[in-house]
Amino acid sequence: MGVVTVREEQAIQRLTDRLVDDYPTEQVETVVATARQRFAGHPVREFVPILIERIARRELAAASVVEGGSDIASAAGTGAKSIAVRGNTGTQANAIRRIVGSGAGKLVADKRLMALAAAVVVLVLALVVGFAVRQPDQPIAAGAAAPGVTTVRGVVGSEKMAFFEDPRVVEALARNGVKAAVDPAGSRQIATSIDLGKYDFAFPSSAPAAERIQRARNISTKYTPFSSPMAIATFQPIADLLTAAGVLRPGPVSTFDIARYLELVRNDVEWDKLPGNTVYPVHKNILVSTTDPRTSNSAAMYLAIASHVANDNTIVQGPAAEQSVLPTVSRLFVRQGYTENSTEGPFREYLSAGMGPTPMVWIYESQFVEATVRGQITPGMVLAYPSPTVLSQHTLVPLTASGDRIGRLLVTDPDLQRLAAEHGFRTSDPTQFAKVTADNHVPVATDVIDVIDTPTNDTLEHLLDGVTKTYN
Template sequence: MSVDTVREEQAIRRMTEHLVQVFTGIHSAEHVEVVVGTVRHRFDGRPVRDFIPVLVERVVRQELETAAGASGETPSETTAQAFQNTTADVRPDAATGTSPDNAGDTVDSPGIHAPENSAAPRVWTDRVRSKGFLSLALAAVVVVAVVVVVTTGGREEPETPAAAPPPLATVRGVIGSEKQAFFEDPQVVKAFAAKGVKVEVDPAGSRQIATSIDLGRYDFAFPSSAPAADRIQRQRHVSQKYTPFSSPMAIATFQPIADLLTKAGVVKKGAVRTFDVARYLALVAKDKRWDQLAGNKVYPVRKNILVSTTDPRTSNSAAMYLAIASYVANGNTVVHGATAEVEVLPTVSKLFLRQGYTENTTEGPFDEYLAVGMGPSPLVWIYEAQFVDAAAQGRIKPGMVLTYPSPTVLSKHTLVPLNASGDKVGRLLSTDPELQRLAAEHGFRSGDASQFAKVAADHDVPVAADLIDVVDTPSYDTLEQLLDGVAKSYG
């Protein structure tokens, strides 16, 4: 199976799942899948496949919406529907008992077998079955046939093939993994296609993008932090950059854990729950375990109290965690200079070394959080956007809680164009209203704060309306020194 075929299958699958959700309570999942399959077959053999998922979705939506409104049909529509449902009574083979070779419905007869079309009012059925009405129908068929023969000379007119859509300009980028769901969203694909662009992306850890990925194969780089983007700009001698959206760092936990840490003075209640990093570091410095917390009956395990992160050697989210921890460990001051680096390194290294195995991107630990529960990781370091996006998809279960570290940092998703094609993607992401709206639906904060606030409110996610307790990250060089120091601690 080719790469393009795999992508088309994936897009069709995601689109089908989306339509099942959209029409929940109106059409069954099985019916939606049947309609998608039937419509897709109409495009078999088309050489240009880029637009197929978008076109299929458009036709399927129209057919499902039309069927959903069947109860409000006008008499003329009902007549046509009844006539369509009883074509078997009008065909010569039904009347005479013969079986012509071409009898039966054609592939291009949508709706004939749909359940919602099978129950026309009895009055119209009786009329169709009546001898007089049948004669009129047959006469009409003969008249139409004569007109066709006269106008075409008895020859079949070849079907005019539909004009192929204009080719899309393919633009390739390497992105932080937390944005993969956004770029794979069929609506995002459609929005780019409307601008003549097909975007193909490869996910990677943001630090990997800045340090070890071969960027010569890409049109743009889209890490999740400004420091990583700055390094790419310097290395590639690029002056332009775009920051179409951002996301503060957050901690995903569970209600029993939040309540437990509230008693310990780490989590504080308010409009949103906050996670006091200074108090947390004090517990880590004392090697405090969960089973040593007073009154702990909900999670009495013999494990150190630690926030689960990604690998600081490859991932931006772990680098952001390091930036916050180093700021607090340095007396609430941004780390700068060799002396400060040496002083905070033992404290911040412990945060990572005691975790054991860590993954390269935030998708791994967050997916485990969603699927497994608090057993392996009661505190998970994430991007706020991941939690809001999961809530929009209905993946947040009761008892899952979003907290904000105090202080936090703002992860600025910064796109660095490597050529003119990449620059076009950056401009579209930053200015196109539809792409900005879709970014908000995936949990990202864009220039229009109201869009993000609406998405969060629609899905009952309490988010920080105003990000006040936000600190700056160290310079890229200082952050690299700290990350290298942590890496060496791994041995």
Template sequence: MVVDTVREEQALRQVTERLVENFGGTYSAEYIEGAVAAARRRFAGHPVRTFIPILVERYVRRQLAAAGEEADTAVEPETGRARKPKHQAAVDDSSPETWLGSRRFAPAAVAAVIAALVVVTVVAVALAVRQPGGAPNTAAPVAPITVVRGVVGSEKMAFFQDPKVVAALARHGVKVEIEPAGSRQIATSIDLAKYDFAFPSSEQAAERIQRQRNVTAKYIPFSSPMVIATFTPIAELLAKAGVVHQGAVSTFDMGPYLRMVGNNTRWDQLDDNTTYPVRKNVLISTTDPRSSNSAAMYLAIAGYVANNNTIVQGSDAEQNILPTVARLFVGQGYTQSSSEGPFEAYLATGIGPTPMVWIYESQYVDASVRGQTKPDMTMLYPSPTILSRHTLVPFGEPGERLGRLLSTDPDLQRLAAEHGFRTGATDQFAEVTAAHNIPVAKDVLDVITTPTYDTLERLLDGVTKSYN
């Protein structure tokens, strides 16, 4: 049965490809994939599966051709003859002769099977398109696709644009249309009225959205710890300075790093530095804390360390640490509004302008899976770090439906792991990273809790004033 299932899946993929090729000028690929999935469900439970792909293809062709029949029979200007429909002109790979020709059956057996198949096909299609009243419906509609619109943190764009994710959602009758933005920007300055959901990268940003929209529902389908993308020579240089602790999974000690920043230490002042002897301060590149969640998480970690490894609480603690944490951002100069920008610069330009970049672990894993990282690139886990819990806030039933699917559908959870996210099924993430030889922390233990939403907002406001 497993072999038959694999063959059926392969055959249906070929069916979908043929239909997209034939009808792609009239229908989107997602629509056709949904039509194939809906047709396949009509034959669910049938014990004989051999001819299901043929039945599915004929049924879907009948649906798609009905709407485009007039265009298909247009007159060819060169000859004045009726033009043959594209899908009919194509080679019919699903014919019984094609399916059986590769097997050495006796001619009589082949004829008998073909005759039986014709009968089965006619009966099955007739039953599939028959309406309750008994009259055939030659243009039976495909199960409708619900379009769900949302705004998401840029680090999730690759996930939602993955054709496999698009197809998995289409099987459930969902098509997602998204726009990227910095997660804090989503929570503070974007008009969310035109969207069905918002999907920032943290519970803090989601909490603000929930307050603004008076929404209690939320979904957390996956998470990702914060990490530092750097290069092996930089990690080795900082290991000599006591900032990096090397191992199978290397860590970045935030304590000595903050002291280094407080002393305005430059790269060319580090001992035995022949690797990166540049005259600029040792700083991690981040996004803009005024618009991006990843920078806000960096601020939360730095604030915790600057506050004697204690969560920041109260106005006195806030004022005491502000000069230290503000220096981390103001000294960088221009920063981008979302985490996608600095990480792309890291991948493209190398060690020169961006020796260290603050990112989500999922971004590094995703880039490694897609072969975008280079051998001298490496990832460091800051000590301590924060687990960023990507939180979807729905604004109605379409958003609720998407949140449920992302949180519970096995295929979507597996695809999230392929894009570097940690899901409830921890073995999926482990399998992806092991298959691509990506050294990651099996369990992220040195994780702190962020300050309260209001405290974090006041710290961010203080950093914003420091820019002026």
């Protein structure tokens, strides 16, 4: 079952549970199943659970009105026929039940009350029918947004796709009249090679990438709804080897010493050369797996950290410093072989393939937290924080007025901020992230202290260009 289908099933199960609170279980299941059939085969699924709940409530409320009306008509002796209606909210049915209550005997004894009750039924049903006529159910064309909802197109870093595909996020945006149709891409791709003319917003994963977009398009507005420090995902046997080698410092959260790691890289140390290594005796260099620095922001952040440490823990500035650090930092990338364009790829391999191909993976902290919430992190998987690290500011650049609307919602809407935290991002309210990690027992750094500034965008581009040349 695909990811989208699983989420849709979960959303439908939640709406079914809500309906069962108000209506008989068997009736709810029948109505929901019938409503689902109306959307079978539609390729765009974002609003299906919302529409199913709307239709189901309408049908269930209508059935309740018919049942209540029939009871009153029978008690009053009017011989009124049951009228099937659609488009009610259920409040009329509750009012009818209160009229019936325990007073059915009095209705029989008092003809005037019977006539009044029958009149109420006729009036209520007339109003319901009129409402249904004004709001008929119309088939939803494939790919179309729900009525009153504006589709806003964006291109986002791949690590944010799960957030935008979450039915709860879709629903929260829909409540504000917006549907986000997003395409994934590497953050540097977004800033350098993606045609942004067809999009309403660009949402890379760092301030430097966003800055490049802003400068190229002369845009001053930006939104930073959440952030994530960079991290390393590894496995306990690898962590034990790195601890013995002086690279990893264990604790409540593990710390990965970039300076010690660079020493191993400069000396071409291989895994099977580590003393006492019986758990991973592999004849290849000790390297953290990353994405392609030519297309991906996470790899660019890795380069920023490594260059800082290689430059005697100082931000790289100027041609001389750039040339000095390039021989070291280039090794981190060119010796990996093939690398993917976005962090989703290597992290997915980490989750599925184990430590064989990917003993260490460079990721966003949010990816590990989100995977834990989903139940994808298994015993023996370890999260470590590089020392130093950088805080990746996920920055949205609005390209149109509709894109600006999305940016403002992501920053100000409390539901969207809460859901961002559930997807592992750190928002403006630290208690949201703290609650998610505590509830799901994720060992994260409460305060990320050892954070450096990235080089200027121009310097970072020079370093990336230098690394690119070494590939050739």
